[in-house]
Amino acid sequence: MENNLDYNTELQGKIALVTGGTKGIGKAIAESLSQAGATVIITARNLPKDVNKAHNFIAADLSQTEIITKLANEITEKFGRIDILINNMGANTLPGGGFSTLTDEHWDEALQVNLLSSVRLDRALLPNMLAQKAGVIIHVSSTSGMFPLWEATMAYSAAKAALNAYSKSLASEVSQHGVRVITVSPGLNKTEAMSAFLEDLANKAGITMEEMTQNLMARVGGIPLGRMAEPEETAALVRFLVSPRASYITGANYAIDGGNFPVV
Structure with a gap:
């Protein structure tokens, strides 16, 4: 069968929101969706100096419920709808060292940033997707949600594991109404x-960044491809999953980890 699809315009006319879209994986995703023709909205707490002027930036701290409501209202007023939602917000900034180092405040922060912000944003934007009987939601999780490191990612991993379960449940509920929900779980990304995470661990261990990088790769069981991912590689997967080419994919969790995950 002849394929006449133009990958540079396959998202033409689509409106996409990428949270945490000013750096790292989120920035790469925003760039990739824009290259495919989408109108891209990005959020972060602060506007960086090097933001792509082609993207529509809205400042938002998504750990606050009232800010999410305000964001959803602003998007509806300015753009009318959202076709693609990339829940990319997330962070592992809590102290390592296991259960004894984590306070209730640490646990609450991990859940707010890595789980509940996505839940609330979905709740705010899903009704319009359901009304138009179309839409794609991507939850950017982490392989840490399936492979926790007690000494470094305990609370973060628990929150991401909860995000994985929530994402699967949401897909089961809304896919019958035309909205696809997919989880993407990156491994180590450059x-x-x-x-910053590696530098902190290296300083605490009294070793170099290069040594800590090798230690971390070994700790997670090794990476057959022998390197971290570039954010653009993760973004390429997301771009495919939100495109018409992936129209039969929902409810899945895609690990993109260079072959690291140690189970079949």
Whole structure:
């Protein structure tokens, strides 16, 4: 069968929201969706100096319920709808060291940033998707949600595991109404956040960043491809999943980890 699809325009006319879209994986996703023809809205707490002027930036702290409501209203007023929602917000900034180092405040922060912000944003934007009987929601999780490291990612991993379960449940509920919900679980990505995480671990261990990088790769069982992912590689998967080419995919969790995940 002849394929006449133009990948550079396959998202033409679509309106996409990418949370955490000013750096790292979120920035790469925003760029990729824009290249495919989508109108892209990005959110973050602060506007960086190097933001792509072609993207529509809205400042928002998505850990606050009232801000999410305000964001949803602003999007509806300015753009009318959302066709693609990329819930990319998330962070592992809590202290390592296991259960004894994590306070109730730490646990609450992990859940707010890595789970509940996505739940609330879905709740705010899903009604319009359901009304138009079309839409795609991507939850950017982490392989840490399936492979936790007690000494470094305990609360973060627990929150991401909860996001995985929520995403699967939501897909089962809304896919029959035309809205696809998919989880993407990146492994180690070469981002600013990862560099800061590795630097902190290296300083605590008294070793170099290069040594800590190798230690972390070994700790997660090794990466057959032998390197971290570039954010653009993760973005390429997301771009495919939100496109018409992936129209029969929903409820799945895609690990993009260079072959790291140690189970079949």
